[in-house]
Amino acid sequence: VSEGAFIAVDWGTTNRRAYLFRDGVMDRTVSDGHGILAMQADEYGASIARLREELGDFPLLLAGMVGSNRGWRDAGYIGCPATLVMLASRIIHIPERIALAPGVSFISGGRADVMRGEEVQLLGAVSAGMAPGDALLCQPGTHCKWARMLGGAIASFVSVMTGEMFALLRSNALIGSLMGGPVTDSPAFREGVARAGEQDLLAALFGVRPASLLGLRDEGTAASYVSGLLIGSDCRAQVGKNDQVFVLADTKLGSLYSAAIEEIGGKAILLDSHAAFCAGITNIWDLIQ
């Protein structure tokens, strides 16, 4: 059990969430938009001082993009298979009681992939017994991660630009003007998931405009259809029939991924991603005491 108090920060690209732990129990959490893209290189010290003013003058353990070459300090990567013990062994210590966790890289057959922050959730979900040690885990988002856990370690993973592609299309593509509606688990979303099975994503995306021009799809449903196409493509590349997937996500994205996974014959189990992060980060904290 963690002794004393510490502040853990899941410090991402666009957002940041800090957790105050006392004796291994989460006491308070605050989140804001001060991701690394909103930070100048010389602002980290002052930003951390403000976090301590808010949560208490405790040691800090930082994970996520803050440890990348675009963040505060580059904490490097550990390779796969990756465990909490390996993460803890490669922590970087910075003056004023600040510890910075490395990321995880995976290189195989000419392919390379990296993650920062997600590994804490993945390994935390397993260490807390939320998912078994041999399992397929999915973290939907801007860059969706699919991790294969073996013997409790991250054996391999792949990142997919699902969320970023949706945002790109809505903001900048010719079909973007049709994508103003909400994204919901609806018949249009399911149609997109089904259409993704035809393996011609770039043609299916073009087809959004003619379907509208020729009145084949209800107005306002294009965003759900495109989301179904993208999430469906993402899931079909990773999930086979009868595969079980543990999904770490908020309720909205989690329910869309669940729907897509079940539409293609898999089984989705939704996990609480905050609980998984807390389990992982307190484990690392214990290991470095």
Next chain:
Amino acid sequence: VSEGAFIAVDWGTTNRRAYLFRDGVMDRTVSDGHGILAMQADEYGASIARLREELGDFPLLLAGMVGSNRGWRDAGYIGCPATLVMLASRIIHIPERIALAPGVSFISGGRADVMRGEEVQLLGAVSAGMAPGDALLCQPGTHCKWARMLGGAIASFVSVMTGEMFALLRSNALIGSLMGGPVTDSPAFREGVARAGEQDLLAALFGVRPASLLGLRDEGTAASYVSGLLIGSDCRAQVGKNDQVFVLADTKLGSLYSAAIEEIGGKAILLDSHAAFCAGITNIWDLIQ
């Protein structure tokens, strides 16, 4: 044979090319950036007057996006199978000796697609004997078209947002900053075409950044690799082993599509797209005299 002289205009979204024909022979051609996106609704008359000042006071035959609901007048669509005779029969006549050709639509099994302008090239290529009446034709570009010709008619077609996706990624995606280099038929391009066979385009696109971070790909080759991924995905969805594809394109895009088609076991034959347009539009002109 066409009698007298007329001006044909291939009037697209971003560009416009006008051809002066005298007795069925192309005499002069001029092109500019006055596509429909650069035109206000009330500017078409004046713009046509200027074309006549430049090329002569002759009747005009317009094809392409100028006949869309975003262009000058909506000339509607003819369905598939589509022929030059059907296009000619649905020409719209506008005062001051101007004829406007319809587009072509294809609807099948809940899918819809449309084209405007490309049909003149497709049917022209066949009528001029550049491609057989039963063939697969490809027109690379912002929205790449793949048309199945049967008995000399356009039997079906599909549009793919290949070129638009490349531009979106380069201008707006996180990997865009790595895509500054030229696109050439290079080992990186071929690697992208091969990688497209794994049917996980959104994962392969994400992988561009980690490959760079971890030094797995030479700097300056990401644009070629991404182009290979997109063109490879496009071709793999349409071309089977030993399929013959007639490609209507400029030299640069044509050679990239040829390389991709041959990499996946097909055979590409490059055709002159301007010659195909001239053949198609003079045929329509003859039919409406």
